[in-house]
Amino acid sequence: MPNLAETIEKRRADWQLLERMISQISARNLRHMKGDQLARLSDLYRSACADLAMAEQYRLSPETVNYLHGLVGQAHNTIYRSRRPQWQTWWDIAFRQTPQRIFQDHCVHICGLLFFGVFALSTYLAYNEMAFPGFAEKVLGAEQMEMMEESFSQVEFGRDLGTNLSMVAFYIQHNTGIGLQCFAMGILIIPGLYTTAFNACMLGASFGYMARGDTPGGDSFLEFVTAHGAFELTAIALAAAAGLRIGAGWLFTKGLTRIASLQVQAREALPIMAASGVLFFLAALTEGLLSPSSLPYVFKALWGIFSSGLLMFYFVVLGYPTEKSIATRPN
Amino acid sequence: MLAGTEKLDCHARVITPENIEFEYDLAGPFQRLPAFLFDVAVRVACFLALLFVGGMLLPFLPLGGTLVNVAAVIGFFLLSWFYGMFFETRFNGRTIGKMVFKLRAISTDGRPINASQAALRNLLRLADMNLLLPLQIFSAEAPPMYIIPTMLVGFASMTLTRKMQRLGDLAAGTMVVCEQRRRAAFNLQPEDLRAYGLAELVPVTFVPSVTLAQTIGLYMENRKRLNPLRRNDIARHLADPLIQDFGMLPDTSPDLLLCALYVRTFLSADQQQRGRARLRELMTTRQPAFGKARVTGAAGRSASNSTAEVVGAKRTDEATHAFPTRPPTDPPPPAQPPTDPPPQQGLP
Numbered sequence: 042m043p044n045l046a047e048t049i050e051k052r053r054a055d056w057q058l059l060e061r062m063i064s065q066i067s068a069r070n071l072r073h074m075k076g077d078q079l080a081r082l083s084d085l086y087r088s089a090c091a092d093l094a095m096a097e098q099y100r101l102s103p104e105t106v107n108y109l110h111g112l113v114g115q116a117h118n119t120i121y122r123s124r125r126p127q128w129q130t131w132w133d134i135a136f137r138q139t140p141q142r143i144f145q146d147h148c149v150h151i152c153g154l155l156f157f158g159v160f161a162l163s164t165y166l167a168y169n170e171m172a173f174p175g176f177a178e179k180v181l182g183a184e185q186m187e188m189m190e191e192s193f194s195q196v197e198f199g200r201d202l203g204t205n206l207s208m209v210a211f212y213i214q215h216n217t218g219i220g221l222q223c224f225a226m227g228i229l230i231i232p233g234l235y236t237t238a239f240n241a242c243m244l245g246a247s248f249g250y251m252a253r254g255d256t257p258g259g260d261s262f263l264e265f266v267t268a269h270g271a272f273e274l275t276a277i278a279l280a281a282a283a284g285l286r287i288g289a290g291w292l293f294t295k296g297l298t299r300i301a302s303l304q305v306q307a308r309e310a311l312p313i314m315a316a317s318g319v320l321f322f323l324a325a326l327t328e329g330l331l332s333p334s335s336l337p338y339v340f341k342a343l344w345g346i347f348s349s350g351l352l353m354f355y356f357v358v359l360g361y362p363t364e365k366s367i368a369t370r371p372n
Numbered sequence: 373m374l375a376g377t378e379k380l381d382c383h384a385r386v387i388t389p390e391n392i393e394f395e396y397d398l399a400g401p402f403q404r405l406p407a408f409l410f411d412v413a414v415r416v417a418c419f420l421a422l423l424f425v426g427g428m429l430l431p432f433l434p435l436g437g438t439l440v441n442v443a444a445v446i447g448f449f450l451l452s453w454f455y456g457m458f459f460e461t462r463f464n465g466r467t468i469g470k471m472v473f474k475l476r477a478i479s480t481d482g483r484p485i486n487a488s489q490a491a492l493r494n495l496l497r498l499a500d501m502n503l504l505l506p507l508q509i510f511s512a513e514a515p516p517m518y519i520i521p522t523m524l525v526g527f528a529s530m531t532l533t534r535k536m537q538r539l540g541d542l543a544a545g546t547m548v549v550c551e552q553r554r555r556a557a558f559n560l561q562p563e564d565l566r567a568y569g570l571a572e573l574v575p576v577t578f579v580p581s582v583t584l585a586q587t588i589g590l591y592m593e594n595r596k597r598l599n600p601l602r603r604n605d606i607a608r609h610l611a612d613p614l615i616q617d618f619g620m621l622p623d624t625s626p627d628l629l630l631c632a633l634y635v636r637t638f639l640s641a642d643q644q645q646r647g648r649a650r651l652r653e654l655m656t657t658r659q660p661a662f663g664k665a666r667v668t669g670a671a672g673r674s675a676s677n678s679t680a681e682v683v684g685a686k687r688t689d690e691a692t693h694a695f696p697t698r699p700p701t702d703p704p705p706p707a708q709p710p711t712d713p714p715p716q717q718g719l720p
Contacts, residue, residue: 050640090392102589102638113394115551118476121389121484122464203438210442214449221453225498228539229525232502287496287543300542307492307543314495 049105052092056112059085063119086116136359139312143279144360146313148289152282155234156241160274163245168252177250180242186250193251193258196265199335209329216273217321220280224314227284230291237281244274268341269327271349276320283313323348384535384547386482396482396549399475401530404548410469415451422447456494461487465546474551480535481545489544496540500526561647562592565654567631568647574636575618584610585637592634595627603627
């Protein structure tokens with residue numbers, strides 16, 4: 042076999058040049074390269090690809106083939122880079138596609154029913170002490186009940202700005218974190234549903250217990266939650282729905298393989314989770330700045346009504362299926 | 373690659389837009405765990421640095437501690453949920469830990485990952501960290517918080533999927549590959565210089581088939597890991613028919629013959645020339661005592677200080693002198709029936 046080694050020898054210089062160029066590029070950015078350099082790089086990459094394809098013909102030794110696999114892989118990863126999010130389309134995604142998807146999404150319906158159903162039930166059970174004695178105590182625990190009573194008895198509306206800002210940051214971190222946990226657990230279906238129901242039950246019991254009328258701090262509690270309740274409760278339900286949508290990919294495949302179905306559903310779930318994140322953020326702002334402020338209650342109530350109206354507008358008015366969206370709906 | 377030569381596992385084949393198929397080395401759980409731990413360390417360090425800088429700037433800021441407090445809490449939130457997403461989008465599928473350990477997350481079709489894939493696989497990491505154990509396993513008084521990750525779900529998922537994907541990878545359609553730069557060794561030099569001499573004895577008309585060439589290449593790559601006895605055991609199946617075919621002495625070492633064939637097939641004429649020159653040089657300086665040839669040189673020993681005996685470069689001498697006796701470790705070769713298949717087809 043004559044020219045094999047010579048062939049490799051000839052090609053080797055090109056391969057090494059490609060290798061050098063790649064290592065330089067990963068240090069700097071592809072965009073800062075000059076045109077002729079880019080042309081040279083893609084030339085070298087294509088010829089390395091061709092060499093790999095011809096390796097069989099050339100009867101290259103296995104270690105050369107291995108080397109070429111590595112080289113082509115590296116060059117491929119350098120040349121084809123991750124796409125940044127495309128901001129041009131965000132308006133369409135945020136205000137047309139996402140609300141319409143949420144409006145029709147059965148997972149949102151299920152999680153909405155589950156969350157608000159359990160929430161309402163738990164509220165009633167905790168509120169009606171005569172019929173269901175000891176429910177709130179069992180769910181919340183005596184310790185937490187005392188803590189709630191204490192903190193809301195002492196609450197002074199009209200804190201200084203510093204405390205308020207700190208609380209906004211805390212609510213963003215804490216509440217959005219809970220929402221993201223609900224989302225991530227959703228892929229495992231059962232833990233996701235359990236987390237949702239658990240949160241609904243706890244929140245409902247707190248509401249019911251504080252609303253009994255004779256609970257110390259109850260009035261302050263109700264005043265406190267009026268403004269941000271709509272945003273926050275909806276956000277939790279939406280996060281759980283986004284998680285369940287991924288989990289549903291395992292179960293309802295619509296003719297795809299399980300993995301492919303999971304991937305399709307996960308992609309659909311992301312905008313729902315993003316909507317939930319925005320709601321968590323708005324809720325945190327309200328909860329940190331408006332809820333504890335010394336403004337008269339009527340403003341807080343108005344904001345509560347306004348925020349509910351805003352949600353209605355987004356989910357129902359923007360989300361109501363149009364003829365066009367029905368026509369383009371894949372299923 | 374020939375059909376059926378695909379490697380068993382730990383490899384993923386992708387087809388590039390140039391219509392070339394190539395393979396990636398997949399990263400398993402125990403390659404990914406160090407990168408993950410490194411990322412955790414980086415995040416903790418970032419958070420501490422944030423606190424430190426905040427503490428330094430404390431006297432100069434309006435609202436004093438509030439801003440630092442807000443920055444710390446928001447920083448903690450961003451680091452714990454969006455660190456991986458940011459880095460994998462910005463740096464083409466790599467976080468700092470992945471850069472250090474030479475890993476990269478890519479789509480299963482070989483394309484780079486996009487922002488939504490990076491978001492999905494990083495947000496869903498929490499599900500992979502299940503089952504979560506409570507703090508109480510350390511002390512009975514600890515609060516009942518389930519925060520100790522065992523990562524069993526992710527581990528099981530990686531074990532059960534061919535591309536070693538955790539749940540987040542499955543949902544996002546990604547996989548993690550190793551980018552270890554492979555050694556740029558184009559051909560291995562046989563450490564026993566007599567291979568160069570023996571290569572000259574192989575008939576000029578002999579051209580190995582594609583499969584034979586590949587087998588020889590594979591053998592050379594792997595023989596370093598074998599002891600001399602095993603080398604001859606393995607090489608014999610291929611070498612014995614060839615030895616008979618070439619009319620060499622029956623006690624020619626099978627291992628050495630495969631080395632010689634490697635030299636003939638994969639080394640350029642120039643390299644072969646140089647090898648023979650070195651062999652000749654060694655022969656004249658060492659004053660070899662023929663007959664005590666250690667046919668199989670020890671692995672890793674460089675040729676210049678090898679105690680391996682050398683063979684004469686001239687064909688006429690070699691027939692009588694090169695391999696006069698069998699080394700003591702070499703069992704006699706089995707007799708070859710004359711109806712043996714031709715060597716090119718005698719491959720397993």
